[in-house]
Amino acid sequence: FPPMPQSLNHPLHLLLCDAPWSKSSLPDSDSDLDHDPEQESNPQPPQPPPQRQKGEVYRVWLASRVPSQRNGGYSTAGAQRPLTRANLRLAQRIAELCVPQILHIFWSRHPVRTFFMVAFSFIRGTFPVFKGYTHALIINEVQSLISSGHYTWSHLIRLVAAEFVRLAAEKSLDTFATNNELFVQNSARYLVEYKQMEQRVRLDIPTLSDPTVRDLLAESDLFVSSFQGAGGFGLLSPFDLIRIFSLLSELASHVFVLSTISYGPLSILAFAISFLSAAYPLVQSSLLPRTYRFDSPVYSEDEIRLTEKQEQMRQLSLSDTHRPEVMLFGLGPWILQTWATARQAVLGLHSSQQSSHSPSSLFSHFNVAEVIAALQNLPFVLMLQTSTSLGSLALYRSSVQSIVYTISTLFITLQMAVQGVFLMGAFCASMEIEPFLQPKKGSQVKYVSTSGGMKIEARNLSYTYPGCSEPALRNVSFTLEAGETLAVVGYNGSGKSTLGKVLSRIVDFNSGELFINDVDVRRYDPAELHKATTAVFQSFCKYNGTVAENVGVGYIPDLDHPTALRRAVHLAEGDHIVRSLPHGINTRLDALGLDSMSYSSAGMGASGTRAPWTSHGLSGGEWQRIALARAFMRAHQPEVHFLLFDEPTSALDAHAQNKIFQTIDTIARGPDADESAPRVKTVLFITHRLSVARRADKIAMMQDGSITEFGTHDELLKLGGSYAALYQASV
Numbered sequence: 001f002p003p004m005p006q007s008l009n010h011p012l013h014l015l016l017c018d019a020p021w022s023k024s025s026l027p028d029s030d031s032d033l034d035h036d037p038e039q040e041s042n043p044q045p046p047q048p049p050p051q052r053q054k055g056e057v058y059r060v061w062l063a064s065r066v067p068s069q070r071n072g073g074y075s076t077a078g079a080q081r082p083l084t085r086a087n088l089r090l091a092q093r094i095a096e097l098c099v100p101q102i103l104h105i106f107w108s109r110h111p112v113r114t115f116f117m118v119a120f121s122f123i124r125g126t127f128p129v130f131k132g133y134t135h136a137l138i139i140n141e142v143q144s145l146i147s148s149g150h151y152t153w154s155h156l157i158r159l160v161a162a163e164f165v166r167l168a169a170e171k172s173l174d175t176f177a178t179n180n181e182l183f184v185q186n187s188a189r190y191l192v193e194y195k196q197m198e199q200r201v202r203l204d205i206p207t208l209s210d211p212t213v214r215d216l217l218a219e220s221d222l223f224v225s226s227f228q229g230a231g232g233f234g235l236l237s238p239f240d241l242i243r244i245f246s247l248l249s250e251l252a253s254h255v256f257v258l259s260t261i262s263y264g265p266l267s268i269l270a271f272a273i274s275f276l277s278a279a280y281p282l283v284q285s286s287l288l289p290r291t292y293r294f295d296s297p298v299y300s301e302d303e304i305r306l307t308e309k310q311e312q313m314r315q316l317s318l319s320d321t322h323r324p325e326v327m328l329f330g331l332g333p334w335i336l337q338t339w340a341t342a343r344q345a346v347l348g349l350h351s352s353q354q355s356s357h358s359p360s361s362l363f364s365h366f367n368v369a370e371v372i373a374a375l376q377n378l379p380f381v382l383m384l385q386t387s388t389s390l391g392s393l394a395l396y397r398s399s400v401q402s403i404v405y406t407i408s409t410l411f412i413t414l415q416m417a418v419q420g421v422f423l424m425g426a427f428c429a430s431m432e433i434e435p436f437l438q439p440k441k442g443s444q445v446k447y448v449s450t451s452g453g454m455k456i457e458a459r460n461l462s463y464t465y466p467g468c469s470e471p472a473l474r475n476v477s478f479t480l481e482a483g484e485t486l487a488v489v490g491y492n493g494s495g496k497s498t499l500g501k502v503l504s505r506i507v508d509f510n511s512g513e514l515f516i517n518d519v520d521v522r523r524y525d526p527a528e529l530h531k532a533t534t535a536v537f538q539s540f541c542k543y544n545g546t547v548a549e550n551v552g553v554g555y556i557p558d559l560d561h562p563t564a565l566r567r568a569v570h571l572a573e574g575d576h577i578v579r580s581l582p583h584g585i586n587t588r589l590d591a592l593g594l595d596s597m598s599y600s601s602a603g604m605g606a607s608g609t610r611a612p613w614t615s616h617g618l619s620g621g622e623w624q625r626i627a628l629a630r631a632f633m634r635a636h637q638p639e640v641h642f643l644l645f646d647e648p649t650s651a652l653d654a655h656a657q658n659k660i661f662q663t664i665d666t667i668a669r670g671p672d673a674d675e676s677a678p679r680v681k682t683v684l685f686i687t688h689r690l691s692v693a694r695r696a697d698k699i700a701m702m703q704d705g706s707i708t709e710f711g712t713h714d715e716l717l718k719l720g721g722s723y724a725a726l727y728q729a730s731v
């Protein structure tokens with residue numbers, strides 16, 4: 001392999017797991033995938049492909065990526081690999097490693113159909129030869145009819161009838177083969193898309209924020225897109241690869257026909273001239289300066305950049321979310337201008353790229369084309385000197401032309417296949433990525449709840465966001481006993497939300513230690529910790545769905561449980577919101593907040609009332625209550641021990657805010673407990689409202705990523721530091 005730049009060696013190697021296609025990682029027999037009623041019985045279950053060395057596909061894929069001068073990293077994801085010998089070797093290695101896995105996908109799902117698909121692709125390749133042969137027979141018969149006057153009408157009619165039979169057989173076989181291929185293709189497409197989704201939902205934020213992982217996933221997505229069918233996204237799918245068989249059999253059958261009708265030095269000369277004259281236009285076009293090709297499977301870095309820019313501008317022009325700012329800042333002309341520049345470059349409409357159509361070039365094409373036309377008649381003259389029939393000549397000519405076009409198609413297909421192999425490598429390698437936060441095998445321990453909440457102990461935690469130079473957290477240390485309440489306060493940008501994300505195991509930390517219930521947090525499966533946590537993040541989500549869905553996703557088992565949903569809404573003081581909505585809890589919410597600005601009247605009934613499918617907008621405070629209700633859906637579950645609220649009431653009025661904090665406190669003490677009962681859940685809330693913060697058992701004052709003051713409200717006031725100053729200012 002070509003040497004990998006040291007600076008680009010990436011810790012992703014550490015994320016790669018052992019057996020990407022192991023039985024456990026594939027959907028098991030009870031999963032949805034096996035519920036396909038049309039799945040064929042497989043007499044001999046295929047053996048899983050041999051397991052390859054850990055991370056090997058990733059390493060080969062990475063080696064194929066050319067370091068880019070532009071950004072000091074690798075070339076853009078999806079950029080074309082030059083067809084160097086080294087890259088061909090890499091493609092070969094990826095094919096060796098991945099093709100068995102991909103074939104296994106097809107074969108394991110529908111072995112019989114897959115067999116027919118490959119067999120038909122061979123048979124279809126011979127169709128043109130049969131066609132040429134029957135045409136030749138008919139021409140011969142007509143020729144002998146005209147030249148000798150010998151009456152062979154019945155023979156001719158039989159030949160024409162045979163041609164009809166051939167056509168009908170070809171058509172029905174073709175239809176059957178196409179349907180079969182479509183079925184296998186859809187099935188395989190479903191499976192790769194499933195694998196892609198399955199892997200995507202597993203990956204955590206630290207993994208996804210890794211640039212190499214993002215590139216890997218981008219190329220993997222291109223591979224999955226290629227399953228959209230022939231020509232989808234201009235990519236070559238593994239099904240197009242099967243077409244190579246068809247091309248090979250077509251080539252072989254034409255060569256066979258030629259060998260039966262041409263012999264002797266004259267024929268060889270005729271063949272050579274025919275071949276060259278048919279091939280010349282192709283050679284000539286490949287020698288011309290390359291212009292943008294729409295069917296190109298992968299593009300150069302510049303083409304990708306321009307395509308991205310053009311797409312970005314197109315999205316901006318169509319997006320409802322951005323419409324207010326587009327209007328407000330008058331971005332229309334800028335969007336149009338930027339799009340037009342990128343689009344013109346992509347379509348090759350710039351003047352520099354039109355040079356190939358200059359008059360002198362056209363003139364030379366014209367002259368050469370005439371010479372070629374004259375040359376193509378030469379073989380006929382040569383062959384007519386032998387006793388060859390007119391039918392053979394027609395067959396000869398069509399076969400030679402077919403050979404040339406088949407070879408050129410084969411060449412282009414193989415070229416695309418090489419690029420496709422790298423995308424396939426990205427897909428296989430992406431399946432091997434283990435989420436960054438996942439504990440290493442052997443070190444994992446099960447999260448065991450302790451009665452009375454979650455104990456959290458941070459020791460010198462530091463964290464810097466990827467790509468940033470300044471840390472967002474610096475040496476943060478504190479202990480929060482089980483059942484205690486901590487308020488985190490501080491100035492904007494001091495690291496409060498980041499601390500919340502680190503503690504809830506959404507992002508990792510770079511140095512220091514974090515203990516949950518006296519166990520190193522890195523030894524827990526994050527999914528287990530998340531089951532024991534509920535949260536409202538500062539930038540909470542607004543789902544494009546009904547109120548019930550927006551609330552219910554907080555605890556999926558109760559998603560369809562009206563009583564649980566109503567209770568959560570009630571705890572968040574959202575009953576009046578639901579009552580005011582046209583379809584109550586089943587009203588669709590407009591997550592973009594632009595419903596009222598919609599310029600379409602679609603969805604309005606004849607009476608001007610809203611149809612059930614139209615979405616309804618909410619105010620900022622109302623959305624916050626929905627987010628709170630979502631967190632409350634699971635907050636009271638006995639397995640939840642940690643409640644995290646990041647600015648949960650920033651958009652609520654003072655009265656509502658007090659009630660919400662009262663509710664949080666009640667939930668933290670457990671069901672049916674009175675106000676003096678000890679808390680059974682640990683609570684951390686981040687707030688700028690110090691009147692709320694003072695209720696907490698402990699307060700952490702954050703400044704510039706560090707906890708500068710820590711203690712009770714009274715202790716911090718006595719200290720007379722930043723908290724005291726902030727508190728005095730707020731009252």
Ligand SMILES: Nc1ncnc2c1ncn2[C@@H]1O[C@H](COP(=O)(O)OP(=O)(O)OP(=O)(O)O)[C@@H](O)[C@H]1O
Nearest residue numbers: 465468472490491492493494495496497498499538
């Ligand atoms: N995704 C991110 N990528 C890079 N830097 C980030 C990211 N999120 C936050 N930061 C930076 O980290 C620092 C701490 O941000 P954080 O959101 O934790 O502050 P905060 O105290 O919650 O602020 P606020 O009170 O305004 O909500 C800031 O300097 C911010 O610019």
